[in-house]
Amino acid sequence: MTLEAALKAASAELDRTLDALLPQPAGFHARVQEAMRYAIFAGGKRLRPFLVLECAGLFDAPRERALRVAAAIEALHTYSLVHDDLPAMDDDDLRRGRPTTHKRFDEATAILAGDALLTLAFEILADPATHPSGEVRARLVAELARAGGSEGMIGGQMMDIDAPNQAHGADEVIELQRRKTGALFEFSCRSGAVLAEAGDRDMAALTDYARDLGLAFQIGDDLIDATGDAGTAGKAVGKDEAQGKATLVSLYGVEGARREARRLAARAGEAVATYGEAAARLTALPYFLLDRQG
Amino acid sequence: MTLEAALKAASAELDRTLDALLPQPAGFHARVQEAMRYAIFAGGKRLRPFLVLECAGLFDAPRERALRVAAAIEALHTYSLVHDDLPAMDDDDLRRGRPTTHKRFDEATAILAGDALLTLAFEILADPATHPSGEVRARLVAELARAGGSEGMIGGQMMDIDAPNQAHGADEVIELQRRKTGALFEFSCRSGAVLAEAGDRDMAALTDYARDLGLAFQIGDDLIDATGDAGTAGKAVGKDEAQGKATLVSLYGVEGARREARRLAARAGEAVATYGEAAARLTALPYFLLDRQG
Numbered sequence: 001m002t003l004e005a006a007l008k009a010a011s012a013e014l015d016r017t018l019d020a021l022l023p024q025p026a027g028f029h030a031r032v033q034e035a036m037r038y039a040i041f042a043g044g045k046r047l048r049p050f051l052v053l054e055c056a057g058l059f060d061a062p063r064e065r066a067l068r069v070a071a072a073i074e075a076l077h078t079y080s081l082v083h084d085d086l087p088a089m090d091d092d093d094l095r096r097g098r099p100t101t102h103k104r105f106d107e108a109t110a111i112l113a114g115d116a117l118l119t120l121a122f123e124i125l126a127d128p129a130t131h132p133s134g135e136v137r138a139r140l141v142a143e144l145a146r147a148g149g150s151e152g153m154i155g156g157q158m159m160d161i162d163a164p165n166q167a168h169g170a171d172e173v174i175e176l177q178r179r180k181t182g183a184l185f186e187f188s189c190r191s192g193a194v195l196a197e198a199g200d201r202d203m204a205a206l207t208d209y210a211r212d213l214g215l216a217f218q219i220g221d222d223l224i225d226a227t228g229d230a231g232t233a234g235k236a237v238g239k240d241e242a243q244g245k246a247t248l249v250s251l252y253g254v255e256g257a258r259r260e261a262r263r264l265a266a267r268a269g270e271a272v273a274t275y276g277e278a279a280a281r282l283t284a285l286p287y288f289l290l291d292r293q294g
Numbered sequence: 295m296t297l298e299a300a301l302k303a304a305s306a307e308l309d310r311t312l313d314a315l316l317p318q319p320a321g322f323h324a325r326v327q328e329a330m331r332y333a334i335f336a337g338g339k340r341l342r343p344f345l346v347l348e349c350a351g352l353f354d355a356p357r358e359r360a361l362r363v364a365a366a367i368e369a370l371h372t373y374s375l376v377h378d379d380l381p382a383m384d385d386d387d388l389r390r391g392r393p394t395t396h397k398r399f400d401e402a403t404a405i406l407a408g409d410a411l412l413t414l415a416f417e418i419l420a421d422p423a424t425h426p427s428g429e430v431r432a433r434l435v436a437e438l439a440r441a442g443g444s445e446g447m448i449g450g451q452m453m454d455i456d457a458p459n460q461a462h463g464a465d466e467v468i469e470l471q472r473r474k475t476g477a478l479f480e481f482s483c484r485s486g487a488v489l490a491e492a493g494d495r496d497m498a499a500l501t502d503y504a505r506d507l508g509l510a511f512q513i514g515d516d517l518i519d520a521t522g523d524a525g526t527a528g529k530a531v532g533k534d535e536a537q538g539k540a541t542l543v544s545l546y547g548v549e550g551a552r553r554e555a556r557r558l559a560a561r562a563g564e565a566v567a568t569y570g571e572a573a574a575r576l577t578a579l580p581y582f583l584l585d586r587q588g
Contacts, residue, residue: 023444027449028452028453028456028460028466028470029445029448029449029453029456032444032449033449036444079409083406086382086405088380088400088402089402089405106382107382108382108383108455109452111377111380111382111383112377112448112451112455114409115377116443116444116448118409118412119439119442119443119444119448120439120443120444123436123440125435126435134428134429134433135428136428137435138420138428138431138432138435139420141416141419141420141431142417142421144416145414145416145417145420148413149410149417150323150326150327150410150413150414151317154406155321155323156323157406158322158325158326158406159322159323175322176322179323
């Protein structure tokens with residue numbers, strides 16, 4: 001199966017899992033559950049779930065378990081988008097061409113739906129259906145909480161909000177990205193190994209892979225913002241420069257950033273070279289994303 | 295120790311635990327961690343933590359474990375207050391006489407601080423320091439996620455926001471309160487038994503106790519809103535009637551509601567009568583709260 005076909009197949013499988021795991025809207029509180037579904041079934045790339053499935057596959061972890069972890073990470077990722085889009089944060093009216101959750105519903109419902117998706121992520125991981133071992137389930141919860149918490153994704157979001165007021169150099173930009181997007185990429189890859197109770201060496205290899213992939217992905221995103229047009233990008237561009245935010249593109253220049261992204265893509269592949277053919281799609285993924293990103 | 299002294303002692307102990315468990319603000323993302331601390335060290339009653347400690351005490355569960363669970367429930371409760379106070383929700387400028395988190399910081403920081411407190415609650419529960427058994431830790435996570443999720447507290451909050459548009463009768467008001475405040479009371483009491491790996495009969499007794507206590511507490515709160523003055527209540531009153539929300543006070547009348555609260559307080563005590571003297575403070579608690587609430 002080509003990488004693109006594998007991404008599509010995983011996305012369809014994940015959507016069936018999410019449909020089974022998200023509550024069916026009912027009763028006087030149905031509105032928040034409708035908003036949860038609206039937000040999560042919005043046609044995302046499902047990149048983090050794909051990483052869970054591919055990395056779990058390296059160790060032959062049962063797919064139904066990996067799909068539950070993939071659903072949890074997507075629920076958490078979706079909550080972060082719902083809250084980021086709020087007027088008090090990025091104030092976005094559209095995401096992937098349709099109204100953001102607070103525009104389709106209202107702000108209060110969007111805040112609650114985000115809270116509920118975050119909570120659901122942990123409920124899914126802690127359920128015995130995710131893994132027969134309580135130790136493994138508790139470890140997944142602990143790792144996701146650290147990745148998503150104030151030292152991880154939320155800390156990165158806080159740095160990002162404050163970035164226009166800071167004179168960030170490359171070290172700070174890399175720290176920001178590693179928290180904001182890197183931490184969830186790391187969890188996605190590591191969780192596959194946690195599910196299989198793999199050893200420290202596997203854990204370290206997947207962490208290295210995730211770190212390089214995440215930063216390459218972020219540089220690709222920044223390149224779109226710096227050089228793309230809104231039509232092909234599918235979103236507003238030029239926001240970083242308008243807000244005075246330092247990025248690796250503003251620091252390295254467009255060509256320098258492209259070179260750095262390619263270097264990271266290659267190094268990500270080296271990190272998983274030990275898995276041979278089983279890691280072929282993981283090796284191809286960073287290049288695929290950079291090419292799609294332009 | 296009197297009930298009041300026990301409440302104070304537990305509150306001081308909890309604050310030391312929270313101080314150790316909350317991240318020390320540092321780095322470019324310090325602001326969100328400052329907001330987490332501002333929100334949680336606001337002088338609350340620490341009622342839910344007290345329930346954890348008292349119920350864990352019935353089974354002689356180690357106090358340092360119970361304190362971690364107590365800290366987790368308080369982190370989750372605090373996040374719900376921070377988000378409820380936001381302009382898009384209840385739009386409150388003051389809580390316990392000082393600026394709400396979004397007034398002291400800003401809306402974006404308050405949203406992120408709430409998200410981070412919710413995430414931290416699960417991180418605390420999943421940590422091996424909470425209990426040596428992964429099964430117990432995963433069960434605590436699962437129970438808290440259900441209590442705080444879209445079928446529990448968040449569902450109740452959604453019902454509450456929508457309440458002025460609904461002609462709720464007593465059944466719906468009770469359902470709303472059971473979700474909005476009752477679910478966390480239930481978790482607080484049950485978690486003490488979960489920590490001690492107690493049996494189904496204990497779990498059922500504490501669930502019954504928590505349910506009656508929670509509803510009695512809520513009626514007390516509604517009585518303040520209906521009959522209190524802002525000075526002694528320490529907050530705005532008359533909000534339910536102004537918003538056209540049905541409460542058990544509007545449905546039963548003031549005297550009827552008082553009688554119902556006393557009946558629930560007595561029944562709560564019966565639920566834990568089997569524990570004898572060890573449950574003396576739990577038995578006294580609902581009356582204590584009703585008397586303080588006026």
